[in-house]
Amino acid sequence: xxxxxxxxxxxxxxxxxxxxxxxxxxxxxxxxxxxxxxxxxxxxxxxxxxxxxxxxxxxxxxxxxxxxxxxxxxxxxxxxxxxxxxxxxxxxxxxxxxxxxxxxxxxxxxxxxxxxxxxxxxxxxxxxxxxxxxxxxxxxxxxxxxxxxxxxxxxxxxxxxxxxxxxxxxxxxxxxxxxxxxxxxxxxxxxxxxxxxxxxxxxxxxxxxxxxxxxxxxxxxxxxxxxxxxxxxxxxxxxxxxxxxxxxxxxxxxxxxxxxxxxxxxxxxxxxxxxxxxxxxxxxxxxxxxxxxxxxxxxxxxxxxxxxxxxxxxxxxxxxxxxxxxxxxxxxxxxxxxxxxxxxxxxxxxxxxxxxxxxxxxxxxxxxxxxxxxxxxxxxxxxxxxxxxxxxxxxxxxxxxxxxxxxxxxxxxxxxxxxxxxxxxxxxxxxxxxxxxxxxxxxxxxxxxxxxxxxxxxxxxxxxxxxxxxxxxxxxxxxxxxxxxxxxxxxxxxxxxxxxxxxxxxxxxxxxxxxxxxxxxxxxxxxxxxxxxx
Amino acid sequence: xxxxxxxxxxxxxxxxxxxxxxxxxxxxxxxxxxxxxxxxxxxxxxxxxxxxxxxxxxxxxxxxxxxxxxxxxxxxxxxxxxxxxxxxxxxxxxxxxxxxxxxxxxxxxxxxxxx
Numbered sequence: 001x002x003x004x005x006x007x008x009x010x011x012x013x014x015x016x017x018x019x020x021x022x023x024x025x026x027x028x029x030x031x032x033x034x035x036x037x038x039x040x041x042x043x044x045x046x047x048x049x050x051x052x053x054x055x056x057x058x059x060x061x062x063x064x065x066x067x068x069x070x071x072x073x074x075x076x077x078x079x080x081x082x083x084x085x086x087x088x089x090x091x092x093x094x095x096x097x098x099x100x101x102x103x104x105x106x107x108x109x110x111x112x113x114x115x116x117x118x119x120x121x122x123x124x125x126x127x128x129x130x131x132x133x134x135x136x137x138x139x140x141x142x143x144x145x146x147x148x149x150x151x152x153x154x155x156x157x158x159x160x161x162x163x164x165x166x167x168x169x170x171x172x173x174x175x176x177x178x179x180x181x182x183x184x185x186x187x188x189x190x191x192x193x194x195x196x197x198x199x200x201x202x203x204x205x206x207x208x209x210x211x212x213x214x215x216x217x218x219x220x221x222x223x224x225x226x227x228x229x230x231x232x233x234x235x236x237x238x239x240x241x242x243x244x245x246x247x248x249x250x251x252x253x254x255x256x257x258x259x260x261x262x263x264x265x266x267x268x269x270x271x272x273x274x275x276x277x278x279x280x281x282x283x284x285x286x287x288x289x290x291x292x293x294x295x296x297x298x299x300x301x302x303x304x305x306x307x308x309x310x311x312x313x314x315x316x317x318x319x320x321x322x323x324x325x326x327x328x329x330x331x332x333x334x335x336x337x338x339x340x341x342x343x344x345x346x347x348x349x350x351x352x353x354x355x356x357x358x359x360x361x362x363x364x365x366x367x368x369x370x371x372x373x374x375x376x377x378x379x380x381x382x383x384x385x386x387x388x389x390x391x392x393x394x395x396x397x398x399x400x401x402x403x404x405x406x407x408x409x410x411x412x413x414x415x416x417x418x419x420x421x422x423x424x425x426x427x428x429x430x431x432x433x434x435x436x437x438x439x440x441x442x443x444x445x446x447x448x449x450x451x452x453x454x455x456x457x458x459x460x461x462x463x464x465x466x467x468x469x470x471x472x473x474x475x476x477x478x479x480x481x482x483x484x485x486x487x488x489x490x491x492x493x494x495x496x497x498x499x500x501x502x503x504x505x506x507x508x509x510x511x512x513x514x515x516x517x518x519x520x521x522x523x524x525x526x527x528x529x530x531x532x533x534x
Numbered sequence: 535x536x537x538x539x540x541x542x543x544x545x546x547x548x549x550x551x552x553x554x555x556x557x558x559x560x561x562x563x564x565x566x567x568x569x570x571x572x573x574x575x576x577x578x579x580x581x582x583x584x585x586x587x588x589x590x591x592x593x594x595x596x597x598x599x600x601x602x603x604x605x606x607x608x609x610x611x612x613x614x615x616x617x618x619x620x621x622x623x624x625x626x627x628x629x630x631x632x633x634x635x636x637x638x639x640x641x642x643x644x645x646x647x648x649x
Binding site: 094096156233239241243253283299362512519526 | 546547578587599602604622626628
């Protein structure tokens, strides 16, 4: 058993595990999922097939797929790593990501399913002026998806360094390109149906993998959390059970919490998943499943994080390529040797693939359905032509993601994801809530809120310490930061709500017929899009 | 594909009639009466926790009963517990109360005997 502890203690910078085995297990995953994608995608012709998987998934299937879509590499590797290094503060992060789902469950999922067809913009433009509102919603969709996509692709580079021993940037870039190309194949061949199955398989692997490791640590510690925490604190020689190790600025942490809890229900790739089920009742089931699985997974990461702190140790984690992000893989190696490391590595890669595929299909749908079909062609386009455009858009977006990922390689993943949540909470959520619940909401209100929320979030981020002025910034040598917080949510979310109100009270617009149709449809499901029977 | 813009007069009148009916007003009141207070409650509880985690660090780090488990950890796990509980309470309520009411309304819309 000596070999298990050897890399962590004696040669911390050496490659851990067996590269051939890691790649082999990953290839098996790719082949199996590709086979399933091809099998389930025989029927992938209509727009509802490509965008919404024929609306034929059950609530349980969709709930598992949502879990697969939501638990990105940032949550798996990032949160476990944050807990391993910073203890309690890392755990705080995961609570917001879970509680946020109640916003989706209570206020958004069912009403959205009943009202829209394929995209977030369908709902937002329902009773307002089509072209300006659709354009704005597509712009914010593309912005949020771009940040999220970059985060995943940037994460792929770090993961490769850790798991395949590829440390030069050129080699990592090749792997990022391979990941991107695979993802394009999944999306083109499988559409939403294939993507959903990849997410279901990945979610199952991720939860089972994390569950096995959690049970393993449980057995080691006699299922006594207190002993585990004690060992973690002793080994780290740091107060891991006390807050304040990660979040030094209190207002910044509150700002991040606002962005997370209100951002989830504004993530376009999450919202789009609600169209893959036949009814609003199944949309509700989806969120119930997602909340249980995501909550369970975050409970696992609590044990995994402290387990890594106790068993692997801070020094070994920080010395590994990928630093914090390597806590979970190193723990897998410590517990189960090369084989478990290989499985967990493959799961981590699968995570990136599945999330990136979901983001790509969302961005391509928004471009083809909202911008091309409704804004440019004013609805005068056949569904077949629209899907053709969506497929081409997916290829372009995939190529852009590869290029962006190569440039963003090495950037902080958590920062990019937090950015996506801040933009979603500021640019999308206020308009979603206003249009579902406020009778007097107008086109001007929607445009003020979406563009105002997007612009203010981007501006404050550019002039924040995340971009310049600190040792951890994107540009550590420059300093043009005048905004003191890393996350802009505490300013931009209230501002966006205010702008939505201001724009609405200063304009008068009321489409009584469309408002009545939207409200009746959202609450009763009368006239909602039906599933396709194949 | 029917465009949303050329909704017929008749259809518009029908939706407006439904929206103005007592039965629909009751459904809307039932839905909002449940989800709005629930949303307010879970957001208040979550932000109370966030504020405690930020400003009451020593209180949150207090160990419980000679173990390494702290008040902050227990409150954090309680956030998980309340999230699961609200999820199940809502799902049960929506299945038992909301769905039958919405189904009845949809049926009355079909038959045209809306109150």
